[in-house]
Amino acid sequence: MTKLAVIYYSMTGTNLKLANWAKEAGEEAGAEVKVLKVPETAPSSVIEGNPAWKAHVEEAKDIPEVTLEDLEWADGIIFSVPTRYGNVPGQLKQFIDTTGGLWAKGKLANKAVSAMSSAQNPHGGQEQTILQLYTTMYHWGAIIAAPGYTDPVLFEAGGNPYGTSVTVGENGMKENVEAAVKHQAKRTVAVAKALSHL
Amino acid sequence: MTKLAVIYYSMTGTNLKLANWAKEAGEEAGAEVKVLKVPETAPSSVIEGNPAWKAHVEEAKDIPEVTLEDLEWADGIIFSVPTRYGNVPGQLKQFIDTTGGLWAKGKLANKAVSAMSSAQNPHGGQEQTILQLYTTMYHWGAIIAAPGYTDPVLFEAGGNPYGTSVTVGENGMKENVEAAVKHQAKRTVAVAKALSHL
Amino acid sequence: MTKLAVIYYSMTGTNLKLANWAKEAGEEAGAEVKVLKVPETAPSSVIEGNPAWKAHVEEAKDIPEVTLEDLEWADGIIFSVPTRYGNVPGQLKQFIDTTGGLWAKGKLANKAVSAMSSAQNPHGGQEQTILQLYTTMYHWGAIIAAPGYTDPVLFEAGGNPYGTSVTVGENGMKENVEAAVKHQAKRTVAVAKALSHL
Amino acid sequence: MTKLAVIYYSMTGTNLKLANWAKEAGEEAGAEVKVLKVPETAPSSVIEGNPAWKAHVEEAKDIPEVTLEDLEWADGIIFSVPTRYGNVPGQLKQFIDTTGGLWAKGKLANKAVSAMSSAQNPHGGQEQTILQLYTTMYHWGAIIAAPGYTDPVLFEAGGNPYGTSVTVGENGMKENVEAAVKHQAKRTVAVAKALSHL
Numbered sequence: 001m002t003k004l005a006v007i008y009y010s011m012t013g014t015n016l017k018l019a020n021w022a023k024e025a026g027e028e029a030g031a032e033v034k035v036l037k038v039p040e041t042a043p044s045s046v047i048e049g050n051p052a053w054k055a056h057v058e059e060a061k062d063i064p065e066v067t068l069e070d071l072e073w074a075d076g077i078i079f080s081v082p083t084r085y086g087n088v089p090g091q092l093k094q095f096i097d098t099t100g101g102l103w104a105k106g107k108l109a110n111k112a113v114s115a116m117s118s119a120q121n122p123h124g125g126q127e128q129t130i131l132q133l134y135t136t137m138y139h140w141g142a143i144i145a146a147p148g149y150t151d152p153v154l155f156e157a158g159g160n161p162y163g164t165s166v167t168v169g170e171n172g173m174k175e176n177v178e179a180a181v182k183h184q185a186k187r188t189v190a191v192a193k194a195l196s197h198l
Numbered sequence: 199m200t201k202l203a204v205i206y207y208s209m210t211g212t213n214l215k216l217a218n219w220a221k222e223a224g225e226e227a228g229a230e231v232k233v234l235k236v237p238e239t240a241p242s243s244v245i246e247g248n249p250a251w252k253a254h255v256e257e258a259k260d261i262p263e264v265t266l267e268d269l270e271w272a273d274g275i276i277f278s279v280p281t282r283y284g285n286v287p288g289q290l291k292q293f294i295d296t297t298g299g300l301w302a303k304g305k306l307a308n309k310a311v312s313a314m315s316s317a318q319n320p321h322g323g324q325e326q327t328i329l330q331l332y333t334t335m336y337h338w339g340a341i342i343a344a345p346g347y348t349d350p351v352l353f354e355a356g357g358n359p360y361g362t363s364v365t366v367g368e369n370g371m372k373e374n375v376e377a378a379v380k381h382q383a384k385r386t387v388a389v390a391k392a393l394s395h396l
Numbered sequence: 397m398t399k400l401a402v403i404y405y406s407m408t409g410t411n412l413k414l415a416n417w418a419k420e421a422g423e424e425a426g427a428e429v430k431v432l433k434v435p436e437t438a439p440s441s442v443i444e445g446n447p448a449w450k451a452h453v454e455e456a457k458d459i460p461e462v463t464l465e466d467l468e469w470a471d472g473i474i475f476s477v478p479t480r481y482g483n484v485p486g487q488l489k490q491f492i493d494t495t496g497g498l499w500a501k502g503k504l505a506n507k508a509v510s511a512m513s514s515a516q517n518p519h520g521g522q523e524q525t526i527l528q529l530y531t532t533m534y535h536w537g538a539i540i541a542a543p544g545y546t547d548p549v550l551f552e553a554g555g556n557p558y559g560t561s562v563t564v565g566e567n568g569m570k571e572n573v574e575a576a577v578k579h580q581a582k583r584t585v586a587v588a589k590a591l592s593h594l
Numbered sequence: 595m596t597k598l599a600v601i602y603y604s605m606t607g608t609n610l611k612l613a614n615w616a617k618e619a620g621e622e623a624g625a626e627v628k629v630l631k632v633p634e635t636a637p638s639s640v641i642e643g644n645p646a647w648k649a650h651v652e653e654a655k656d657i658p659e660v661t662l663e664d665l666e667w668a669d670g671i672i673f674s675v676p677t678r679y680g681n682v683p684g685q686l687k688q689f690i691d692t693t694g695g696l697w698a699k700g701k702l703a704n705k706a707v708s709a710m711s712s713a714q715n716p717h718g719g720q721e722q723t724i725l726q727l728y729t730t731m732y733h734w735g736a737i738i739a740a741p742g743y744t745d746p747v748l749f750e751a752g753g754n755p756y757g758t759s760v761t762v763g764e765n766g767m768k769e770n771v772e773a774a775v776k777h778q779a780k781r782t783v784a785v786a787k788a789l790s791h792l
Contacts, residue, residue, distance in 0.1 A: 041635065041688060085733040086557070087681070087726055090688035094635060097684040109348050121555025122571075127523035128729050132681055134342075135329065135722050139359045139679040141346025143389060144332075148339025150307050159517025161337045161482070175518075190396055191341060197392040239437065239490060283535040284755070285483065285528055288493040292437060292486035319753025320769075323535065325721035330483055330528050337481040337521065357715025359680070373716075505744050530738075531725065535755045537742025539785060540728075544735025546703050557733045587737060590791040594784055 002031040002193045004185070005074035007066050008081065009038040009091050012052045014118045014168050015080040016060060018181050022078050022116075025182035029189040031076070036066035038081075038091045066095065068102055076112040076192030077142075078185060079133055082168075083117055086125035087132050096136060109141030112192035114184055115163045122174075126165035134162070145191040153179035200229040200391045202383070203272035205264050206279065207236040207289050210250045212316045212366050213278040214258060216379050220276050220314075223380035227387040229274070234264035236279075236289045264293065266300055274310040274390030275340075276383060277331055280366075281315055284323035285330050294334060307339030310390035312382055313361045320372075324363035332360070343389035351377035398427040398589045400581070401470035403462050404477065405434040405487050408448045410514045410564050411476040412456060414577050418474050418512075421578035425585040427472070432462035434477075434487045462491065464498055472508040472588030473538075474581060475529055478564075479513055482521035483528050492532060505537030508588035510580055511559045518570075522561035530558070541587035549575035596625040596787045598779070599668035601660050602675065603632040603685050606646045608712045608762050609674040610654060612775050616672050616710075619776035623783040625670070630660035632675075632685045660689065662696055670706040670786030671736075672779060673727055676762075677711055680719035681726050690730060703735030706786035708778055709757045716768075720759035728756070739785035747773035 004026045008019040019035045026033040037060055040047070047053050071077070081088050088096075102108050117129040134144050147154055148161045157164060157180030164181050167174040202224045206217040217233045224231040235258055238245070245251050269275070279286050286294075300306050315327040332342050345352055346359045355362060355378030362379050365372040400422045404415040415431045422429040433456055436443070443449050467473070477484050484492075498504050513525040530540050543550055544557045553560055553576030560577050563570040598620045602613040613629045620627040631654055634641070641647050665671070675682050682690075696702050711723040728738050741748055742755045751758060751774030758775050761768040 084687070084691050085730040087687065087730050090684055090691040093678070093681065093687040094684035097678050103347075106348070109346055121551065122518060123522055123554045123556030123558075123561055125523070125557075125729075125733065126519055127521070128527070131333065131524070132726050132729070134332070135360075135719075135726070136679040136681050138342075138344040138346055139719065141344075141348045141359075144336075144342040144344075146336040146339075146342075148307055148336055149301075150304070150339045155517065158519045160519030161339070161521075162333075162519075165519055191393070194392050194395040195389070197395050198388055282489070282493050283532040285489065285532050288486055288490035291480070291483065291489040295480050295486040319749065320716060321720055321752045321754030321756075321759055323531075323721070323755075324717055325719070326531050326725070329722070330531070333521075333524050333528070334481040334483050353715065356717045358717030359719075360717075363717055499743075502744070505742055527729065530728070531756075534738075534740040534742055537740075537744045537755075540732075540738040540740075542732040542735075542738075544703055544732055545697075546700070546735045557735070558729075586792055587789070590788050591785070593788040593791050 002075050002189050003073055004031040004033045004076045004078065004189055004192065005070050006033060006035045006078045006080065007038060009089050010056060013056045013059060014166065014173065015082060018080045018116050021178050021181040022185035025185035026189050029186045031189045034070060035063060036070055037063045038095050039065045041091050041094055068099060071099060071102060072107050074111060075196065076188045078188055079115040081117060081129065083119040083125035083129040086128040088129060103140060110195060110198055111142050112145050112188050112195055113137045113142040114145050114147065114188045116181065117163065117165045118168050120168055122167045126160060127162055130163040130165065143191065143195060145188050147184045147187060150187065151183045153183050200273050200387050201271055202229040202231045202274045202276065202387055202390065203268050204231060204233045204276045204278065205236060207287050208254060211254045211257060212364065212371065213280060216278045216314050219376050219379040220383035223383035224387050227384045229387045232268060233261060234268055235261045236293050237263045239289050239292055266297060269297065269300060270305050272309060273394065274386045276386055277313040279315060279327065281317040281323035281327040284326040286327060301338060308393060308396055309340050310343045310386050310393055311335045311340040312343050312345065312386045314379065315361065315363045316366050318366055320365045324358060325360055328361040328363065341389065341393060343386050345382045345385055348385065349381045351381050398471050398585050399469055400427040400429045400472045400474065400585055400588065401466050402429060402431045402474045402476065403434060405485050406452060409452045409455060410562065410569065411478060414476045414512050417574050417577040418581035421581035422585050425582045427585045430466060431459060432466055433459045434491050435461045437487050437490055464495060467495060467498060468503050470507060471592065472584045474584055475511040477513060477525065479515040479521035479525040482524040484525060499536060506591060506594055507538050508541050508584050508591055509533045509538040510541050510584045512577065513559065513561045514564050516564055518563045522556060523558055526559040526561065539587065539591060541584050543580045543583060546583065547579045549579050596669050596783050597667055598625040598627045598670045598672065598783055598786065599664050600627060600629045600672045600674065601632060603683050604650060607650045607653060608760065608767065609676060612674045612710050615772050615775040616779035619779035620783050623780045625783045628664060629657060630664055631657045632689050633659045635685050635688055662693060665693065665696060666701050668705060669790065670782045672782055673709040675711060675723065677713040677719035677723040680722040682723060697734060704789060704792055705736050706739050706782050706789055707731045707736040708739050708782045710775065711757065711759045712762050714762055716761045720754060721756055724757040724759065737785065737789060739782050741778045741781055744781065745777045747777050
């Protein structure tokens with residue numbers, strides 16, 4: 001059974017929603033799926049002072065934090081993170097930087113990987129954030145399975161060929177990306193499954 | 199039988215050498231391999247005025263030019279090009295820009311792709327040239343199979359995880375990259391073969 | 397007097413519109429401005445077969461083609477191009493690849509540069525196309541003056557901090573970017589002017 | 595007097611050496627220079643278990659940690675960091691992610707910025723790490739003053755046009771980059787000074 005890790009970071013819940021859609025589609029595609037959150041590194045005092053952030057931390061309290069064992073377990077990985085100045089959040093980078101031991105043993109190679117992102121502006125770094133994560137993934141020896149334009153649902157979702165991305169305004173997500181997320185998740189699972197023949 | 203297109207552009211022969219090593223390893227890995235050159239767009243007068251360039255044009259005169267049919271034919275593609283200001287040569291970009299018809303029919307999706315590059319300076323855009331090609335490949339729906347650090351030979355060759363790269367001085371290639379090229383070619387073939395299960 | 401070259405490529409006119417707005421604002425900012433088109437490299441037969449493309453070629457027939465002398469002349473440069481698979485069009489890359497002689501003499505260094513882009517999908521490579529051009533500009537020794545979020549008009553235009561970008565649908569531009577283009581042009585002129593103190 | 599912040603992160607001292615060379619040259623160029631370290635986020639237990647890392651923490655104990663006030667103070671910034679999987683270290687990203695308040699007030703715009711990097715492999719992400727930092731800098735509204743090929747000393751140092759980079763082996767730095775670092779620092783100061791005319 002193909003194993004998919006959906007690893008997300010979120011302050012206010014958008015990327016958890018994307019992650020849950022990915023999970024649903026991954027399971028439909030026959031994979032065993034874990035939704036895993038990136039460990040928070042911000043001080044509690046900062047989170048306490050931001051009601052939306054605090055509410056999301058509460059909402060996500062039962063979701064397990066991603067561990068090195070999860071990375072080793074997975075055949076495929078989907079990352080879902082907001083942009084922070086056109087790059088991944090520090091929280092995710094901190095976690096990635098702890099994987100040197102696994103990397104040195106070759107345990108991170110040959111996984112099928114894709115990524116999703118969100119930003120407040122329509123062109124606020126959605127493309128860059130995904131691509132910068134892919135750069136890191138090449139160091140791991142991952143096989144990148146970006147969606148490209150492999151399904152018409154991608155056009156409705158904004159047509160980001162690097163990975164599904166969404167713009168978040170005061171009233172939530174501005175694009176309807178659910179179908180694109182699900183297509184991406186199924187594609188990542190299919191590639192992960194094909195790579196079991198490597 | 200897995201079909202591999204090794205598409206190169208070269209002024210003075212470096213990338214043809216890389217391409218030929220890739221062909222050798224691709225065939226060893228059981229693939230049918232075509233080495234194909236990107237059509238030249240520079241005026242003959244410019245080429246005539248540059249003896250090294252002219253000599254290479256003569257050397258490569260029997261190598262077929264890449265066509266749209268070759269792209270459709272291939273299960274895997276390895277690109278090999280020199281950097282031009284941190285990006286692919288105009289010649290390759292011109293060819294890529296003629297693929298809209300194939301792209302619209304979905305004929306470019308799901309191929310296993312990797313790339314190689316050369317430059318005159320050790321840090322003259324080797325990384326960037328490969329990564330900018332991968333950005334384009336995401337638009338095609340390609341599956342990127344960069345080498346990462348999946349074999350120790352990569353360290354000897356300069357340790358470029360995005361694809362094999364070489365520095366070219368007055369006396370030819372400064373790094374010994376043959377083994378890295380061959381590893382990359384075998385890996386691309388293996389991923390292309392695995393993707394036949396998609 | 398600060399000299400600004402606005403260099404564009406366009407098939408159907410969008411990037412000429414952006415270029416003309418940039419010219420208007422550049423002149424308001426006190427610069428001498430030239431709008432210059434990138435030489436077309438597509439065969440006439442292809443253009444003839446595409447009525448919208450043919451109409452634009454006719455529309456732009458009196459606009460001078462950019463030359464190497466224009467690059468040497470300029471204190472600042474704004475590029476405006478559509479994306480082609482997340483990278484600049486082959487036409488622009490071909491032109492850029494002819495600048496080796498100027499580059500070797502140091503004639504391309506220290507110009508203030510920014511870029512604009514267009515695509516058919518909202519996330520169709522707008523960010524990448526601009527950033528890939530900046531990578532090339534680093535090789536020239538350019539000083540990059542991207543807009544960032546230095547004016548509230550940028551948010552209305554889609555909030556692309558790398559450069560103004562626009563999505564083009566069947567009925568033309570989907571975002572109102574005129575004010576953002578003008579802000580970017582004025583900023584590029586201001587930086588070019590400041591750099592005269594280098 | 596032009597104010598230059600040289601902000602570095604280092605585990606074993608390489609990037610502190612680069613930072614100190616930048617300081618020396620920045621002062622020669624007439625700037626007031628602060629060398630500032632990025633706050634460490636790794637647990638003490640990890641550092642204690644790595645003698646080389648521990649020794650460097652001791653060596654750097656009197657160097658002040660960078661603060662938000664330093665960013666506001668600076669007219670120019672040079673970053674110097676090792677690559678971590680082709681991207682900046684989590685420590686730097688964490689610090690950058692705390693600048694939202696300054697950013698929202700426009701206090702980060704119009705600074706002259708360049709960057710330097712190190713890696714263990716000759717092509718281990720040196721280019722990417724610098725370019726990913728520049729992507730973030732565009733969000734700040736920085737003016738990027740990469741060295742390009744504006745001085746012959748750059749060729750001796752590996753010819754990285756995006757910023758000085760160095761390869762670190764068991765016996766220290768493999769390239770002689772001191773002159774390139776100093777050229778880059780003087781250039782960044784000169785651009786920062788010119789930008790005071792903005």
